[in-house]
Amino acid sequence: AGETVRAVRSVSLDVHAGEFITLVGRSGSGKTTLLNMLAGLDNPTSGQVLFEGIDLAGFSEKQITHLRRHRIGVVFQSFALLPLLSAYENVELPMRIAGVGASRRSVRKQEVLEMVGLERRAKHRPYELSGGEQQRISIARAVAMRPDVILADEPTGNLDSKTGAQILKILKRLSAEGQTVIMVTHNQELAMAADRIVRMKDGEILS
DSSP: OOOOOSSOOSSOOOOTTOOOOEEOOTTTTHHHHHHHHTTTEEEEEEEEEEETTTGGGGGOOHHHHHIIIIEEEOOTTEEEEEEETTTTHHHHHHHTTTTOHHHHHHHHHHHHHEEEEOGGGOOOGGGGOOOOHHHHHHHHHHHTOSSSSSESTTTTTTTTTHHHHHHHHHHHHHHHHTOOOEEEEEEEETTTTSSSSEEEEEEEOOO
């Protein structure tokens, strides 16, 4: 018989608007599962995930989709860029899906590419970009819709320390501009840059 795995248990966490939090812990400690629940990608078997005081479990599929398209931006360790699209097309995609008009898409695309310092690489495909450049494009894509919350799962995990520091700098800037950032990392040095460090072990929060 299969064994029940409790990936996250008895977790209580309040996150305030504009806060920059890092979730740290060893592999298997529950960090990514917790992040996925915050994104509405996974549903807890018990307990609540509240967004502005409203339980995500009560959201319809349409409401969850709207939340993920407009209010929450997600950055993955693997970059998750579409290989056949250029950098600017990858950034533009969430705006296109959300029904943003062409002129507004064009302006916003330029803004976010300049924010991550890659406006000159806009026409390049992912395979023509370095890992650090691809991650910066994925951040630009995540913030294109001006989400209130940015969830980043090991965004520096595949990058060298210098490039990782560049990614951290961008996330800190976004936080300083009022966006809430929750970043999963196993890098203690990067974790120290946050407003608050949340340590996890065996699915529970230590501090």
